Amino acid sequence: DKAPVGAHVIAIGSPLGEFQNTVTEGVVSAKGRRVQETANVFLEDMIQTDAAINPGNSGGPLIWVAAKQVVGMNTLVQVDPQTDTIAQGLGFAVSSNTIRDIANELITSGQIVRGFIGISYLPLTPRQAISLGLPATAGITIDSVVAGSPAAQAGLRPGDIITKVNDQQIDQQHPLTSIMAKTRPGDRARLTVIRGGQTQVIEVTLGRQQ
Template sequence: MERGTKYALIFGMVVTLVIGALIGALAGGGVAWYVTQQQIERIAAQPSTPAPIPASMPATTVVPQATDVPLPTPAQVPTPAPAAPATTSPVVEAVQKVSPAVVTVVNTLASGAQGSPLLGDLPFPLPDQPGGSVRRGSGSGVIISPDGYILTNNHVIEGYRSLSVIFYDGSRRDATLVGADPLMDLAVVKVDGPVPGVATLGDSDALQPGETVIAIGSPLGDFRNTVTVGVVSALNRSLGADAPEGLIQTDAAINSGNSGGPLINLRGEVVGINTLVVRGSGLGTAPIEGLGFAVPSSIARRVSEQLIANGKIVYPFLGVRFGTIDAMLALDNDLPVNAGALISAVEPGGPAARAGLRSGDIVTKVDGKTIGPGQSLRALLLEYKPGDTVTLEVLRNGERLSLDVTLGTRPD
């Protein structure tokens, strides 16, 4: 009896646990179902947004349909930034600055006149000589004043019958000669009326060997405003004979017709007037290249100012012929110095003769300034004017003398 009661109790407890578990499961399931439905309804009520892509998943590109993206209004369309202007080199800027002031100088030669070999030599019929021909030479020049003054070489205008210039734009105008200086191979001509440009004379004394320079001119007369580029090869060059002294040497290409054109620096300033080029052969058989020479702007400024003011330039006169002594000349002639001026002839009755200077004397100084490389006797005398008295230090037969000379006026 007791055993039956015990089994009945156990059975009742098991049934009770099972029924409780079933009721709890049903209750928990109902609650879970209710919560899930609430979440679904809440999500459905909110606007849909794309779910972020986990970092661990590869990104995919979603291309929306055209109807998904509103078209931008004109105000919303971005304006492209303006393109940056192309940069130009200093050479281009300098050429653009000076080119309008560069001209071709045309020299119609007088009958029987011999033009410089550095000019072109082309026949052209003249209106007043139908079927006839004359010789014309061409060089270059540069406008240095808004009044129409043009600087060129003396050899460009030598033997002229008439002069004219051709401007940067190809227009032509008659020109008149203001004055010429054969010693420095410079001349000034003038045109009337407006000019297309004016160049600035720079400071040639500030030039350094190796500095970039630009030559502009009209080689052969046909190639107007041709530009060549080089460097300053050397300064204070002297070529002897009747050539100007203190020249700028450059390897910028210079050809016949370039004479009188400007040599400019990278700031677009005229630092020289191209005057000649060496073409012959040296010690070898190969032709010489890259040996062009220009009159420095420091000399060109002084000469042009005097020519414009007076129509001519007056130089001091010593009345001697001399040779500049260098190491080679000193060695060949067994001279006691390696620099100076060896007097080869003295003009009778001239300033030097009156002061007691003799042939064979060696002048070593002018007013205490030593004659040497880049400082010839002529260059030092050009610092004075007629009527000035200078003291020459002279070496004669091993004896040093001081002679006072009153300079005369150089004959035309």
């Protein structure tokens, strides 16, 4: 979390699986990115960098030069969906905080267990967020609710707008998946919800997500 946007970083890896210990350099372009990996899989809380990341670099460290610290694990580059070509200067790394949390949980319990709400959602557009008095990158809107899920049992509906979980605002730096990664089944989550222009707090008892 400490590496600021603009920080000088280097990425180390083996491009194309052949050129071992290759070093490329760039800067932290943004933090807290949500990146689509496949049709149904989104990666949250990613570090964006313009350091060149090529096939074969995945798994290598992203190092903050000034602090001599590993701040992420090189993971993927953005592909232009229209041309199916790799975009230049759009690389992404899993943050070291995420890696540390997962490693500690695997060491402790041998598995990853997450709290489960049971919704699919979309981020609010900046215009929608601002119209509701929120920061431009804040808030999500529920697209669908899984039948029988904790969300359904708590009365959440498609179209509801969630702005906070346990007083933590949902935004680009704190995406919902990252917030949920710190929860466990049985936890009670207080969701700040806007419905029909009215703000209310709905409490959800989380289920099990693996």
